[in-house]
Amino acid sequence: MATFEPVIGLEIHAQLLTATKIFCGCSTRFGAAPNTQLCPVCLGLPGALPVLNRRAVEFGVRAALALGCRLQPESIFARKNYFYPDLPKGYQISQYDRPFATDGAIEFSVAGTPRRLGIVRVHLEEDAGKSLHEGVAESGRATHLDFNRSGVPLIEIVTSPDLRSPAEAAEAFSRLREILVALGVNDGNMEEGSLRCDANVSVRPVGETRFGVKTEVKNLNSFRHVQRALEFEIERHASALNGGVALVQETRLWDVAAGRTHVMRTKEEADDYRYFPEPDLPPLVLDAAWIEQIRSTLPELPEARRRRFVDQYQLPEYDAGVLTQSMALADYFERVAVAAGNAKAASNWVMGELMRKMKDVGVAIEDVPMSPDALAQLITLVERGAITGPVAKTVFERMYQTGRSARSIVDEEGLARIGDAGAIDRIVRDVLAAHAATVAEYRAGRTKTFGFLVGQVMKATAGKADPGHVNESVRRFLAEPAGEPR
Ligand code: ADP
Numbered sequence: 194m195a196t197f198e199p200v201i202g203l204e205i206h207a208q209l210l211t212a213t214k215i216f217c218g219c220s221t222r223f224g225a226a227p228n229t230q231l232c233p234v235c236l237g238l239p240g241a242l243p244v245l246n247r248r249a250v251e252f253g254v255r256a257a258l259a260l261g262c263r264l265q266p267e268s269i270f271a272r273k274n275y276f277y278p279d280l281p282k283g284y285q286i287s288q289y290d291r292p293f294a295t296d297g298a299i300e301f302s303v304a305g306t307p308r309r310l311g312i313v314r315v316h317l318e319e320d321a322g323k324s325l326h327e328g329v330a331e332s333g334r335a336t337h338l339d340f341n342r343s344g345v346p347l348i349e350i351v352t353s354p355d356l357r358s359p360a361e362a363a364e365a366f367s368r369l370r371e372i373l374v375a376l377g378v379n380d381g382n383m384e385e386g387s388l389r390c391d392a393n394v395s396v397r398p399v400g401e402t403r404f405g406v407k408t409e410v411k412n413l414n415s416f417r418h419v420q421r422a423l424e425f426e427i428e429r430h431a432s433a434l435n436g437g438v439a440l441v442q443e444t445r446l447w448d449v450a451a452g453r454t455h456v457m458r459t460k461e462e463a464d465d466y467r468y469f470p471e472p473d474l475p476p477l478v479l480d481a482a483w484i485e486q487i488r489s490t491l492p493e494l495p496e497a498r499r500r501r502f503v504d505q506y507q508l509p510e511y512d513a514g515v516l517t518q519s520m521a522l523a524d525y526f527e528r529v530a531v532a533a534g535n536a537k538a539a540s541n542w543v544m545g546e547l548m549r550k551m552k553d554v555g556v557a558i559e560d561v562p563m564s565p566d567a568l569a570q571l572i573t574l575v576e577r578g579a580i581t582g583p584v585a586k587t588v589f590e591r592m593y594q595t596g597r598s599a600r601s602i603v604d605e606e607g608l609a610r611i612g613d614a615g616a617i618d619r620i621v622r623d624v625l626a627a628h629a630a631t632v633a634e635y636r637a638g639r640t641k642t643f644g645f646l647v648g649q650v651m652k653a654t655a656g657k658a659d660p661g662h663v664n665e666s667v668r669r670f671l672a673e674p675a676g677e678p679r
């Protein structure tokens with residue numbers, strides 16, 4: 194049986210975060226009662242004229258620039274004609290043969306291997322409405338329609354078929370999401386349908402340069418679904434080819450519950466969209482100065498930031514990846530790192546105690562009550578040896594709960610490290626005296642009791658002594674001849 198190589202390309206629909214729709218002033222707010230955010234334009238009633246939302250174009254340009262695309266000085270809106278209940282006007286306004294952006298690419302790495310994903314095009318379009326089949330009155334007998342989504346602004350991003358595994362495709366989708374969210378043009382919310390992915394896949398014998406027949410799995414709304422649907426399709430393609438069965442180009446849907454894809458429509462029955470230029474909209478002309486102005490407001494993108502964290506702060510790749518999960522988290526970390534003057538310690542604290550706390554109390558970094566400076570002060574106390582590691586965790590907890598500074602908690606609660614060797618020796622002597630029987634056993638050769646004795650001393654110091662010092666001191670006393678300690 195031949196071994197096959199998968200070839201994958203993605204088409205991603207991302208809702209642009211504008212307050213109003215792409216061709217009218219209706220609200221785009223999610224969760225409103227059905228059919229309350231409508232007007233003649235987004236319903237496509239006769240005589241209603243679309244007016245292009247400048248903000249939507251700006252957000253589209255922002256995304257296209259971040260994806261390294263070439264922006265077309267002039268692009269054209271087109272009508273994509275098809276009949277579907279959620280599209281009462283009978284066509285969707287989109288861009289077809291002249292999209293506003295083409296020829297971009299993103300770079301990222303998968304398990305340390307650098308990858309490049311070409312972006313064929315980015316175009317603007319309006320979303321359709323929504324058919325509700327379940328959880329509505331008389332479901333089973335009736336389909337309800339909600340047109341609030343009609344006319345919500347989208348960009349569609351079409352990638353080149355550069356991806357070679359389901360994991361790589363899921364990773365690429367995740368990177369695209371991360372870029373759009375970092376730009377503030379999309380909220381990344383896949384459950385609410387703000388970001389959806391169509392995955393195209395074919396397989397070919399290893400060594401073959403031509404592409405095989407592709408299928409497209411529509412509307413995947415999680416990284417996991419992208420990966421699983423592709424795994425299923427690749428398996429299906431490979432066994433068809435191995436069994437001498439020809440594949441047909443078709444559009445399929447992923448059935449989450451069944452863990453399989455099924456046919457939605459084949460190429461033969463594919464709609465002929467009869468695209469033609471939208472007569473009610475002039476060409477979209479992008480002013481070069483405006484493009485440059487938008488370019489100047491682009492933030493540092495997550496991938497670049499990850500690289501910088503590795504280079505500038507000498508962080509491990511892993512840390513850089515975790516800390517750049519969101520712009521706000523990366524910002525927080527950087528403030529801690531700068532104020533503490535120790536990036537790796539800052540990274541450990543943010544990824545460790547802080548993120549654990551955020552998870553426990555269910556709070557986002559934006560809402561963390563502890564300032565980066567406050568955390569940096571705690572880190573500085575540990576770094577200077579003013580408090581021990583275990584005590585620092587207690588102080589962190591108190592800081593989080595009370596909002597007090599690390600310094601004042603340490604001072605007022607007497608949590609400073611016991612640095613004085615004489616003081617540690619005195620505590621060790623007292624503890625060993627209190628455990629005379631165990632000490633005798635140790636000296637009789639039962640050396641396993643050493644750990645217990647150290648533990649008792651650590652307890653007596655409330656964690657304020659360095660474990661190393663305590664170990665050394667206990668060992669020294671136990672080495673003294675029997676009869677000691679006095
Ligand atoms: P179509 O004409 O069917 O819309 P396109 O060439 O426009 O196909 O490509 C649509 C998407 O499918 C793109 O993301 C592209 O990368 C991907 N694609 C195209 N051909 C293949 C193939 N043979 N195997 C896998 N993906 C493909």
Ligand code: ZN
Nearest residue numbers: 217219232235
């Ligand atoms: Zn409207």
Ligand code: MG
Nearest residue numbers: 204289313351
């Ligand atoms: Mg196409």
